[in-house]
Amino acid sequence: MITGSEMAVVDANAEALGVPRKQLMESSGNAVAETVREVAEPGETVVIVAGRGNNGGDAFVAARFLDEFDVRVRLLGRAETLTTAIARENWEALLAAEYDTRELRDSTAIDLGDADVLVDAMLGTGISGDLREPAATAAAAMNAADAPIISVDVPSGFDAETGTTAPSAVEPDHIITFHDTKPGLTELDIPVRVADIGIPATAETFVERGDLLRLSRAAESHKGDHGEVLVIGGGPYTGAPALAAQAVLRAGADLVKVTCPTSVAHEVQGYSENLILYPMQGRRLEPGHVGPVMEYAREHDTLVIGPGLGDDEETLEAARAIIESYDGTAVVDADPLKIVPEVETEADLICTPHQGELTAMGGKTAEDWRERRDLVAEFAADLNHTLLVKGNYDIVADADRSRVSRTGNPGMTVGGTGDVLAGVTGALAATLDPFEAAGVGAFVTGRAGDIAAETYGNGLVATDLLDAIPQAME
Ligand SMILES: NC(=O)C1=CN([C@@H]2O[C@H](COP(=O)(O)OP(=O)(O)OC[C@H]3O[C@@H](n4cnc5c(N)ncnc54)[C@H](O)[C@@H]3O)[C@@H](O)[C@H]2O)[C@H](O)CC1
Numbered sequence: 470m471i472t473g474s475e476m477a478v479v480d481a482n483a484e485a486l487g488v489p490r491k492q493l494m495e496s497s498g499n500a501v502a503e504t505v506r507e508v509a510e511p512g513e514t515v516v517i518v519a520g521r522g523n524n525g526g527d528a529f530v531a532a533r534f535l536d537e538f539d540v541r542v543r544l545l546g547r548a549e550t551l552t553t554a555i556a557r558e559n560w561e562a563l564l565a566a567e568y569d570t571r572e573l574r575d576s577t578a579i580d581l582g583d584a585d586v587l588v589d590a591m592l593g594t595g596i597s598g599d600l601r602e603p604a605a606t607a608a609a610a611m612n613a614a615d616a617p618i619i620s621v622d623v624p625s626g627f628d629a630e631t632g633t634t635a636p637s638a639v640e641p642d643h644i645i646t647f648h649d650t651k652p653g654l655t656e657l658d659i660p661v662r663v664a665d666i667g668i669p670a671t672a673e674t675f676v677e678r679g680d681l682l683r684l685s686r687a688a689e690s691h692k693g694d695h696g697e698v699l700v701i702g703g704g705p706y707t708g709a710p711a712l713a714a715q716a717v718l719r720a721g722a723d724l725v726k727v728t729c730p731t732s733v734a735h736e737v738q739g740y741s742e743n744l745i746l747y748p749m750q751g752r753r754l755e756p757g758h759v760g761p762v763m764e765y766a767r768e769h770d771t772l773v774i775g776p777g778l779g780d781d782e783e784t785l786e787a788a789r790a791i792i793e794s795y796d797g798t799a800v801v802d803a804d805p806l807k808i809v810p811e812v813e814t815e816a817d818l819i820c821t822p823h824q825g826e827l828t829a830m831g832g833k834t835a836e837d838w839r840e841r842r843d844l845v846a847e848f849a850a851d852l853n854h855t856l857l858v859k860g861n862y863d864i865v866a867d868a869d870r871s872r873v874s875r876t877g878n879p880g881m882t883v884g885g886t887g888d889v890l891a892g893v894t895g896a897l898a899a900t901l902d903p904f905e906a907a908g909v910g911a912f913v914t915g916r917a918g919d920i921a922a923e924t925y926g927n928g929l930v931a932t933d934l935l936d937a938i939p940q941a942m943e
């Protein structure tokens with residue numbers, strides 16, 4: 470089962486993998502035509518009611534595939550109002566070949582009188598709200614007609630996000646849906662056929678450009694609140710927390726604060742005047758810092774804990790206390806990763822180990838990415854946290870899902886790119902769920918590395934990635 474918005478991601482990912490939407494539409498339309506052939510008898514009249522988007526586009530393709538079949542096809546639609554280029558191209562192909570197309574200007578005068586079969590291609594996954602005119606009147610006319618109705622993808626008026634049906638919706642007798650069934654569709658108790666439209670399986674496995682659609686959706690639902698992130702890092706390594714914090718800002722968070730030992734505060738500040746510091750007395754994180762750090766932590770949407778902290782025993786003890794008393798989303802990177810398998814916490818952790826850190830945590834790795842993905846997924850389920858395992862293919866998994874991101878390049882083995890990844894992921898986790906944040910974080914950071922490599926090749930450094938993050942998120 471797949472929701473309408475998830476379908477849009479997969480669809481755009483298919484395009485990124487070289488299978489453009491117009492090609493998918495060709496398969497969709499073919500499948501619609503096949504269903505019509507099953508429902509209609511030779512010599513009958515099939516009336517297709519087409520909407521303005523790609524749902525209508527599917528029907529235009531279907532009309533072309535039905536040309537050789539012994540039925541009369543009449544197509545009702547409004548060419549000048551089509552909203553997508555591929556629907557328009559398929560409409561124009563019908564006009565050029567002189568198919569029987571008719572303008573549907575006024576659906577109060579819709580004439581379905583001689584139809585033996587109706588095809589409902591008005592609205593698919595692109596619907597928002599109840600049916601508006603002229604679709605509502607056309608739906609009523611179709612429902613009132615005697616002919617069986619075939620709905621394309623979903624009944625027009627059905628919301629593939631929530632699985633709810635508008636009162637004015639088309640009431641079909643058959644549904645031909647694409648790629649996978651949609652939530653609530655089978656509960657309608659109408660025969661549903663699912664057509665394979667040639668979307669590569671990896672359009673759902675790989676994080677690709679389509680996944681960036683999640684960013685605009687998150688921006689809409691969070692209405693201007695892009696999150697506040699606290700980075701807890703620094704000690705033996707001074708640059709790491711500063712890199713992570715700058716990555717947080719580049720990835721679009723509203724505010725970042727860094728809590729780091731006073732011994733490195735000056736250096737962290739030196740990286741950027743945009744960073745706000747909460748210094749902790751001393752040279753490294755210690756158990757005595759936990760109280761005040763937790764107070765800061767509660768004021769933020771997400772934490773990034775680990776960059777540059779080091780592996781001193783007391784530091785790890787403090788890190789453990791912080792993670793155990795936190796209940797939001799936290800990205801855990803570098804040395805504190807090794808304590809994750811033993812921590813008990815309400816927090817949602819996104820752990821970002823490289824292969825070595827993964828094995829130190831007790832996880833397993835393999836040469837083949839599919840095997841590695843399965844091993845990481847198993848380990849994520851054991852931990853009950855999200856894992857983002859860095860490598861030439863980054864593997865992201867939580868207790869029940871896994872994804873693979875293929876962006877990035879060998880130049881990124883330079884120090885500091887992991888800190889950037891932790892920051893980007895921490896920023897994204899303020900508006901996305903942890904699994905999505907990890908997937909998009911891996912994709913965006915690798916893509917920023919690819920953009921940086923265009924200029925610097927193998928000589929790229931972590932700060933080059935920072936500048937490329939906004940472009941990598943487009
Ligand atoms: N996902 C895939 O892989 C493929 C899906 N295909 C088909 O495309 C539709 C979705 O197409 P889209 O253009 O996004 O939207 P729709 O055609 O469903 O509708 C958009 C159209 O409708 C107008 N509109 C929105 N809400 C309403 C309303 N409440 N009342 C009236 N009109 C409304 C809006 O303004 C637009 O003009 C999917 O379902 C599949 O059928 C392709 O085949 C490619 C592969």
Ligand SMILES: [K+]
Binds near residue numbers: 589590591620621624
């Ligand atoms: K439809």
